[in-house]
Amino acid sequence: MTSKSLLQAARHALGWGQEKLARAINDRCPGRDLPVLPVASRKTEISRWENGRIVPEPPMRAILREIYGRTNAELGFPDEGADSGIGEELAERLVIASRVDSQTIALFRQEVDGVRHADRRFGSAARLERLRGQITEVEDLLRHTLLRRDRAPLAGVLTEASTLAGWNALDIGSFAQAWTHYERAKSAALESGSSALLAHATAEQAFVLIDAGNVDDALSLFAEAREIGQRAPRLLRAWLAAAEGEGYARAGNDGDAHRAFDEADALRPSEVVHPELPFLFLGGTHLDRWRGNALVLLGDPEAIAQLEGLADGMQPSFVRASASIYVDLALAYSAVGDREAARTYAQQARRIISQVGSVRLRRRLEGLVLPGDSRTA
Secondary structure, eight states: OOOOHHHHHHHHHHTTOOOHHHHHHHSGGGGGGOOOOHHHHHHHHHHHTTSSSSOOHHHHHHHHHHHOOOHHHHHOOOGGGGGGOOOOOHHHHHHHHHHOHHHHHHHHHHHHHHHHHHHHHOOSHHHHHHHHHHHHHHHHHHTTOOOHHHHHHHHHHHHHHHHHHHHHHHTTTTTHHHHHHHHHHHHHHHHHTTHHHHHHHHHHHHHHHHTTTOHHHHHHHHHHHHHHHTTTTTHHHHHHHHHHHHHHHHTTTTHHHHHHHHHHHHHSSSSSOTTTOTTTTOOOTHHHHHHHHHHHHTOHHHHHHHTTTTHHOOOOHHHHHHHHHHHHHHHHHHTTTTTTHHHHHHHHHHHHHHHTTTHHHHHHHHHBBOOOOOOBB
């Protein structure tokens, strides 16, 4: 693809027009000491970029990477080469890496956790650019840290950051980028020595296969993840069982899907917050929501009873999760022939999806056909 088609494809993937992109760019310009242009002028500039007439300058490329959650290569921009690297000699890098201590590790974990909380509330695309910066920094420190006792905790941070980046990339529909992040996450998890981190990264990578239409291989990966995590804390084992349950539901395997979710429910501990697993959420209505999603995938009319009212009980910070419930309810009501309920929930879902920019949820919603209609809602 040319830079023209790549830039246009990235904008279309978000479902944005040029005016919305122009305003998003202007919102970010003050933080990068760039001028804020009239929307009409900015739209002209966008047209020139998308027509391939001019290439944005590096500061503007950074803004576009942040908005789209994509790399220079994915947007058709030239490689910035040494400008994006640290550039110190080996000796200096070794000195810098030697300063990493427990406080540094805690700081890195706080940064990743901050991105995780922002992602839940505001969506994925803008988070990817920030995560890439964190990943580059931690990866460089790991590359120049000498002893395993010091490398293991750094590798754990790299695993968490890469897994989160993988999920963000999947949410914006970038399968190749998501796969790369998960491959890095698994390698880092191996170095960290944490079977829990490796099991989690492996299971999340299976969702890339699911979204790409390869459910059989996804189920094999889920099974491997459960084997890796068989001695992990109960919270993770419950999460892994639910993940496999979704895989079975995608495959249309009703019995195994219900069995897996029953197992997840039995494994779920009363304390659903684990200090070593800050990336897992099964408290409140999360597992119920997940089972409801599986029922929708299976075409089970019980999905409505399972999901109705869950969105109201969702914590305000889980904005995308609420949108997912509305998508599921729209599909479930459509399946039982309730046109008005399906339309109402689709409208609620569409409003939130527009806010968080989830390409993954928008694609699911695009598959909705209202009862008595030949086109999507």
